Amino acid sequence: xxxxxxxxxxxxxxxxxxxxxxxxxxxxxxxxxxxxxxxxxxxxxxxxxxxxxxxxxxxxxxxxxxxxxxxxxxxxxxxxxxxxxxxxxxxxxxxxxxxxxxxxxxxxxxxxxxxxxxxxxxxxxxxxxxxxxxxxxxxxxxxxxxxxxxxxxxxxxxxxxxxxxx
Numbered sequence: 001x002x003x004x005x006x007x008x009x010x011x012x013x014x015x016x017x018x019x020x021x022x023x024x025x026x027x028x029x030x031x032x033x034x035x036x037x038x039x040x041x042x043x044x045x046x047x048x049x050x051x052x053x054x055x056x057x058x059x060x061x062x063x064x065x066x067x068x069x070x071x072x073x074x075x076x077x078x079x080x081x082x083x084x085x086x087x088x089x090x091x092x093x094x095x096x097x098x099x100x101x102x103x104x105x106x107x108x109x110x111x112x113x114x115x116x117x118x119x120x121x122x123x124x125x126x127x128x129x130x131x132x133x134x135x136x137x138x139x140x141x142x143x144x145x146x147x148x149x150x151x152x153x154x155x156x157x158x159x160x161x162x163x164x165x166x
Contacts, residue, residue, distance in 0.1 A: 007035035
């Protein structure tokens with residue numbers, strides 16, 4: 001309710017259930033004496049230095065194959081046993097660490113709602129979705145120059161052109 005008075009613009013942009021951002025906007029005003037939205041408007045939103053953002057991507061099929069292998073290795077290395085051990089020692093799924101990908105998917109297994117195979121499939125799916133969100137974040141936050149990780153020669157050539165002002 002305080003944000004309604006001190007920074008309605010930020011309030012309109014922040015989802016009402018996003019407690020962390022709401023508190024940050026409120027604390028910003030308490031600390032600096034001005035609305036966070038005003039400070040954001042003054043920012044130029046451009047890098048201080050001449051920069052060439054480079055990111056290496058991978059063919060989606062290969063990426064998903066790597067994710068699946070990684071999850072399988074985590075299972076082989078004892079992920080299930082780790083989660084069950086933590087749960088047995090009193091760590092329930094309301095604890096922040098137990099909400100991480102690879103941990104929270106075991107709750108339906110413990111509740112006898114899903115099989116181990118379904119849980120492993122859910123972990124793989126959640127990891128793929130997280131990777132997609134990371135790609136989206138980079139694409140919306142930074143002017144990223146994406147290169148195929150299997151074609152580093154092109155990356156070197158383009159970086160060289162930028163570096164030499166071509």
